[in-house]
Amino acid sequence: MIASNTLFETECSYEEAKIIIFGAPFDSTTSYRPGTRFASRTMRAESYGLEYYSPGQGVDLSEVKFHDAGDLTLSFGDVNQTLADIETFANKIFSDNKFPIMIGGEHLLTLATVKAAHKNFDDLAIIHFDAHADLREEYLGVKLSHATVMHRIFDILGDNSIFQFGIRSGDKLEFEFAKKHTYLNLFDFEGLDETIEKLKGRHVYLTVDLDVLDPSVFPGTGTPEAGGVSFVELMKAAFKVFDGCNVVSFDLMELSPPYDPSGISTATALKLLREFLIRLS
């Protein structure tokens, strides 16, 4: 018998699947420690090591119709082309009335999927779990950067559309910007219930920068920030979003396997993905 190379060994085709997962292996603007380009292929390779059944939810992944589309081939060194290629790909998934899940890659890539989502759902709001505010106007002289992505998304969605949780890092200007233009909750998920209430009736994109987790739980990321949330807190917060909002897409960003020598970060990302897939179904 030949082992399947797909995520969780899924053999569901694009056509029969409602959910489409794809990898976006790109980290060209990462200024500190690169490596998120390896996230999707590492998760794919390690996914057979995780049980496919969720004892907490009482459901097996085999009951969820999801397709693993593989990794996009992206243009290292050309950020604009890379974002355009991802946007095109995500847009096609939305156009087919499916639910795209992007595995990053650096957080900048969320700009592409949000653009695609916004094209399809013009009332789109973003729920953003992250250690970093990512609200810079520019970073190292660059407008399209992992550190500016939420500002760029603001440029598209405008006020009352960005809701940030778990944030514990950023410069002064970012927090001043947040005060004016986003909802930003420091350190944890307080205020999430109210946010969900407020977003009733709108379409929602959930972006998860996995460094929102405490580095003890998730060391494998480029810019670890002490003082983060636990695995269970993140899982429950996401469950609230999935249960209470009209979520049209989510992403899992910033796993960096080179900084995860024991593999616990990849295992944790996979477990979150399993739980989220089951919750969605």
Add this chain to the structure above:
Amino acid sequence: MIASNTLFETECSYEEAKIIIFGAPFDSTTSYRPGTRFASRTMRAESYGLEYYSPGQGVDLSEVKFHDAGDLTLSFGDVNQTLADIETFANKIFSDNKFPIMIGGEHLLTLATVKAAHKNFDDLAIIHFDAHADLREEYLGVKLSHATVMHRIFDILGDNSIFQFGIRSGDKLEFEFAKKHTYLNLFDFEGLDETIEKLKGRHVYLTVDLDVLDPSVFPGTGTPEAGGVSFVELMKAAFKVFDGCNVVSFDLMELSPPYDPSGISTATALKLLREFLIRLS
């Protein structure tokens, strides 16, 4: 002065010791990430780095009479022979009215020590701390596997004899099997007091798959599962068992040094062993 190569530099002989520790370096059925074969020798090599006094219990290891028997030489590639050799060794320790402690190796090896214990104590019950239920009927076509060990033990001990705590992984059939044939508590140690109460009068074997610990605390294991218990929770749960049950043997399984680059998992396993040795005495 020559440094001792034994665990915690013990120089206690087999004869004078009440407690006999041995290593079982075998992981042939481990299908995902091997390495637990290195656990006992790594623990032995690193044990001099730990203080031998327990400030919590106020006792020094030098007051405990334990012998380090070293590592068994096992037949890689021959599971039956390996299990037979361990059973013989453990049986001899029981026959000498001593208390065996096995340092794994993969969890399947517990089948051998439990067999030996059952031969000596026919009312034996098992308390099982683990992230995984290990209740499969077979795994990858194999009946003797790390993933089936508790099912094989059930084949010997039958109903009302297996009490599982901390479990957070397994397939659907395992949880259905557990509902019928074992006591299984998800995620934590709830129900342990009642279990201890129920086991009054019986002999008890405590098997600890160290992956019951959260991966942040114990990354060095083959199949890390997010959402586990803390070091203090595990220590206290084991203390309850040692204090409240007639424990005849325990084991510490599934430390995998290759996935523990910082050494914190080995250090934690050693600290647990120190605390358990002192508690037993």
Add this chain to the structure above:
Amino acid sequence: MIASNTLFETECSYEEAKIIIFGAPFDSTTSYRPGTRFASRTMRAESYGLEYYSPGQGVDLSEVKFHDAGDLTLSFGDVNQTLADIETFANKIFSDNKFPIMIGGEHLLTLATVKAAHKNFDDLAIIHFDAHADLREEYLGVKLSHATVMHRIFDILGDNSIFQFGIRSGDKLEFEFAKKHTYLNLFDFEGLDETIEKLKGRHVYLTVDLDVLDPSVFPGTGTPEAGGVSFVELMKAAFKVFDGCNVVSFDLMELSPPYDPSGISTATALKLLREFLIRLS
């Protein structure tokens, strides 16, 4: 564009290919340092990082018709079943008049492919490049072991059929056995020309234990042996075999990625595979 997950991104189907590559991720009898189970998937994952054109031979891999069949799912803990499954798979490839290439896994697995080859070519001879003689009668009480594989193959093929090169490790009995039953050349490839001459008219299986290479060149293996051959020496020796013999299959065994932190061993294995594929075509 979606990146291909196959070896060298080949998209050639089984049907149109003359050459079929498959991974055999198994190392249960490895008694010292495990990890060869990860070889095929690591090679597959890293193969896009190598240029597909051979400047030495002036040919591009795209001109070679080979299929990547993926990895077999093998029964960890059941050696007999594992060997049977590989033999069945290899036998089917031979039956289809194709050329199988196995990526190990531990060297014992060569027993399965040689059995399949022998079933199809009854005049089969083996050319064996390795640091270790692998001629033990048994090892740790086990007859089917990485350390006994050439003895087991001798049991099938008999005298005048095994030709060993690069050997620099083994016990006394193995070298005595070799004197009687195999051609064994210590340290290097001396005598290879004569061997090739002698094998004219017979079918030949080439088994390459990559630890024949010097550990400086190929650190990523379970039992590194100082004093080995260079990359160019191995490549040229294999070219001689491909050019001068009627080779029906070859394998590349014993790459162990956990012991290859810089990745140079995987890169070297891939380059050898590229060069061999082109040479065969």
Add this chain to the structure above:
Amino acid sequence: MIASNTLFETECSYEEAKIIIFGAPFDSTTSYRPGTRFASRTMRAESYGLEYYSPGQGVDLSEVKFHDAGDLTLSFGDVNQTLADIETFANKIFSDNKFPIMIGGEHLLTLATVKAAHKNFDDLAIIHFDAHADLREEYLGVKLSHATVMHRIFDILGDNSIFQFGIRSGDKLEFEFAKKHTYLNLFDFEGLDETIEKLKGRHVYLTVDLDVLDPSVFPGTGTPEAGGVSFVELMKAAFKVFDGCNVVSFDLMELSPPYDPSGISTATALKLLREFLIRLS
């Protein structure tokens, strides 16, 4: 533009700074796992990866006047000379009415800075956060050792001057010594408020052995001890000391980068340093 090589890229000179940070790269008496000699240069190299603004305190490091004096060149193999050199350097900083911060290095080095502090402030008391009591009279036959440092400091300061928190390791004699001569609180920061109250009017030196943190949070240290405090607990305890005591100096000791493959320990040490610098100002 040329990147600055200093801690947090500070360009503040010795003259204009109130706070002087220096590295003390020495670990010659570390008997178990060396590596703290690399702490200061690793922190310096990685410090640009941390945001300089503290969202919790609402202040940016640029508002704090601190100078990075670089690393001392110390005499490996000559403990007395090393301590003398550090004491001289720290003494000069005190003499200039500045606030020295030492980045260790092994904990023994605190003896040198405390000596310098004591020379300048004869009512000095020590607050000591650590997993280890460090109260041995001698260790491996040596009086000047990482394991004896608090005993040596007691030799200088005498009774009622040492206040220890978070301690969870030591031998029996150390805890007996503590009962007579220091305030020692096991495991956590209980009693810190009372200590601070008691120290009103005295000058205080705060020494932080970073292994007071739980190994999950801070794996990168020579002797990890399970059961430690969290990042937030440590930060808040230190804030209490800075807010409530007349602190004249502090140190951050025992970060060991070789045991921190993911970099989370270095990142955590830097974040603590940032928070402490801001709190002091």
Add this chain to the structure above:
Amino acid sequence: MIASNTLFETECSYEEAKIIIFGAPFDSTTSYRPGTRFASRTMRAESYGLEYYSPGQGVDLSEVKFHDAGDLTLSFGDVNQTLADIETFANKIFSDNKFPIMIGGEHLLTLATVKAAHKNFDDLAIIHFDAHADLREEYLGVKLSHATVMHRIFDILGDNSIFQFGIRSGDKLEFEFAKKHTYLNLFDFEGLDETIEKLKGRHVYLTVDLDVLDPSVFPGTGTPEAGGVSFVELMKAAFKVFDGCNVVSFDLMELSPPYDPSGISTATALKLLREFLIRLS
């Protein structure tokens, strides 16, 4: 005494130095394994571990007047800006009649320094030591890439100006291009003497991609290629160039510390730099 943080602890100022070394930490177009961004700071940090005297040449580095200008701050994610900033910096050094040495970073950056050199020396020729031809017209849809750099340089310098040695990787088109437009010697330094002869009277830039070395000698690079040259061969070839040509600048590119866990690649790069600095003086 405070340790110097500069390369080889040089304290020579820009003004008094003839030779100016700077780091260019950028690898945004690296499509396979990133990490060369860490080369210059790792070399700087480790340089104190190397003896400063060359027994082969009988000269000490202290006799060479070189300045360490530190690392440039570059715009991750903006290739054009990055190249412009490097060109400006190199151009200033040339304008000051000094000799720039760039420590990469990815090989694309050589385009910037060559541009600066060409502006100052219009008869410029390039001697290129590398495993890879780097002659692609474009790569992954990108014109400015590590894989296209020699093509881009050809666009500037034209025919009879590029001399490549040690090349053992590239696609078919690159080798066809080389046949027409460059001198390319496969595998080793054959033909170097003739090249040097031919270049008499012209200014020469020497670019060294350190992966020209065999991976056994230099594992720490993104795309290791088996079959490379030895340390002594590279050193002697460079000495020939320095002795026989009018060299105006050189660079050392593609050291990637994350793939150099033992540190031998960094040590080798530093030793080459020491030898080259002494040879130049």
Add this chain to the structure above:
Amino acid sequence: MIASNTLFETECSYEEAKIIIFGAPFDSTTSYRPGTRFASRTMRAESYGLEYYSPGQGVDLSEVKFHDAGDLTLSFGDVNQTLADIETFANKIFSDNKFPIMIGGEHLLTLATVKAAHKNFDDLAIIHFDAHADLREEYLGVKLSHATVMHRIFDILGDNSIFQFGIRSGDKLEFEFAKKHTYLNLFDFEGLDETIEKLKGRHVYLTVDLDVLDPSVFPGTGTPEAGGVSFVELMKAAFKVFDGCNVVSFDLMELSPPYDPSGISTATALKLLREFLIRLS
């Protein structure tokens, strides 16, 4: 069966053995990268992975009478005490008419064994294989240092007694000192035959700093120096010494397991030890 923990599982007692091996785990004066303290225990732990038979010499280790005395317990932080303890231990072995073999540890420790040898053999000469001259008068202000050991030995033995080979590193003064007081051959073993001839009639101590090997072959050492000798060259040179001189002791120094992630350096050191033990017998 219980596995033996000794080197190569020897069970030969001190009394019956002619050769006594002991570990000296100390590296307190190592100023750059520590870790040689782990050499002897790592070699002991890994020695079962090496074949005990030498195909080159045709002899099995079981035919050699050697005892593994284990590791000395040494005083980290007290160099004088450490040297005294080693000298005492070695002296006892010489007094018992046995042959001591020390496994380092840092090279300074050779001073202790040479002192013991000199006490027993007053015509002693040293043959020294090393990358570094180790002839400094003092280092970092310290007289007893890994970098001064051969100078200290010269202080004892005087002129015409030190013969150095493979040297490729040192400062100017060391080479000037060597010109006057030692025989020093740069880079390789040229002149070894003449040295052996000259030493006829004298007792000889052979000290092997394993960094004489090329870093490609032996990365696991604190100060790797490119351009070293090969494994076979070192083995053959040592064989010459053993065959031609009256060797009374030898040592193997400076293996540093933390810089040997693939384990090839430990494996190489063990193979050298096996070959040397057999050659001696």
